[in-house]
Amino acid sequence: MSNCRYLINSCIHQTYGILDFRTTPSSKTRSYYVRCQNSFDQTLDGENGGNRKLKILIAGGGIGGLVLALAAKHEGFEVRVFEKDLSAVRGEGQHRGPIQLVSSALEVLEAIDENVAKQIKEAGCVTGNRTTGYADGLSGEWITKFDLSSPAVSRGLPLTLVICRMALQDILLNAVGLDIVRNKSKVVDFLEDPSKVTVILEDGQQYDGDVLVGADGIWSKVRAKLFGEREAKYSTYTSYSGVTNFVPPYIDSVAYRIFLGLNQCFVATDVGNGKIQWFANHKEQPMSNDPPEGKKKRLLQKFGNWCPEVVTLIQKTPESMILRRDIYDRDMMYTWGAGRVTLLGDAAHPMQPNLGQGGCMAIEDCYQLIHELVQASESDSNVQISEEIVLALRRYANKRLWRVGLVFAASRFASKMLASYKPYIEFKIGPLAHLLTQRITHPAIPVFRAFLQICLPKFMAWITAGHGLCLKRERNQCKVQDRKQP
Secondary structure, eight states: OHHHHHHHHHHHHHHOOEEEEEEEEOSSOEEEEEEEEOTTSOBOSGGGTTTOOOEEEEEOOSHHHHHHHHHHHHTTOEEEEEOSOHHHHHHHHHHHOOEEEOHHHHHHHHHHOHHHHHHHHHHSEEOTTSEEEEEETTTOOEEEEEOOHHHHHHHTOOOOEEEOHHHHHHHHHHHHOTTTEESSOOEEEEEEETTEEEEEETTSOEEEESEEEEOOOTTOHHHHHHHOOOOOEEEEEEEEEEEEOOOOTTTTTEEEEEEEETTEEEEEEEEETTEEEEEEEEEOOTTOOOOTTOHHHHHHHHHTTSOHHHHHHHHTSOGGGEEEEEEEEOOOOSOOEETTEEEOGGGTSOOOTTSSOHHHHHHHHHHHHHHHHHHHHTOOSSSBHHHHHHHHHHHHHHHHHHHHHHHHHHHHHHHHHHHHOOOEEOOOSSTTGGGGGSOEEOTTHHHHHHHHHHHHHHHHHHHHHOOOOOOGGGHHHHHHHHHHOO
16 A cells, blocks of 8 residues: 555655556555546546636637537536628528528527527518418419427427528627627638647647537538548539518418429528519529629529419519529538537538528537537536547537438438429420420329328428527436437
């Protein structure tokens, strides 16, 4: 035993570290071992580090990055957001149109900050109380409708709404604070060691933190550093978007409608204040040029034979209010990070806009990530804080993969559905060519419609009210469940 005391004293004097003295009993002997930690290693153990303020670094000041910063701020963490250009994020909102926030995402925002959620609901336009669904682009007939109201009402959740992306960003930015969000600060690299992670900005400045979260979108620099540079793939679709000051006669009964066609779709939604926002996707080579007559002329060439609901919206939209962008895509990552670094939102799972769920999934990501980091910071174990952080980031990704993976797959399926949607038989040559002007329903369409009518409403109800997160009111129960997990 005297030799053990000598070893302990030597360890203390030589390293000025933290002592972890443990005994391991056995039936015949008792053995001892000593673990000496450098004094610069923070732990979560009692007075040496329990409930230590984590410092979270966020690359990207879009919706996901700002919601994460807001959640981290309310949990008492130190947080810093690095955005290369806030005005570009705002400008992107014009191209991408409004963002849909389903009931589950709104519930998460309420759990993070009730006042911010209230502002969002006041600025948005409720669509969950009216008809939503898919319709045939040529005839305008409904294929299937979603009930977004009943799942929300049954759980006491706010109704689904749409809100201008720029308005949403302004609300979040004001709540987070310009002292936390650094504009003109592009993250280009990072370094990691056992005790911290360091972000490197384009201008050479460096900042240290405990965690780095890449919320920098489909072109994520953090993702490229983690897993290597991989080019985004062109989705084969170009998207036009527009806003028109037009109130259609069906506005009180229909809020959001997706019109389907072969290699084309047209989405229209009420955004409030007497405005309709729409976007039109069609298959085309990337970076193709519009005719000299303008984008509206091109759209009427592509959609001019569609139902009156579609054609009227295009005609009522001024040329200056029509924007265009090519849609790019990436495969979903099933490993979201390494060490003290992880990804969030489009940086991890970029989604095509077919279901309008990209922003909602990012908001859910934020809550799950902060929940796991809170668990790590409250740990009363002797495990080093770096190990706790790594484990927390792994739990976050593992718990989100299933739901995000299903939504990602459904979004991909919806895109492929457009490539094969052919509602009518065409007789271009042969003895039946005289039937060219008649619309004869394709025999596969009734089966297709039955599938959508059975499966899609259930899937949308699950998206609307099934995030599966442990919100604050359920946190104690979640802690018990987490302890039971191996």
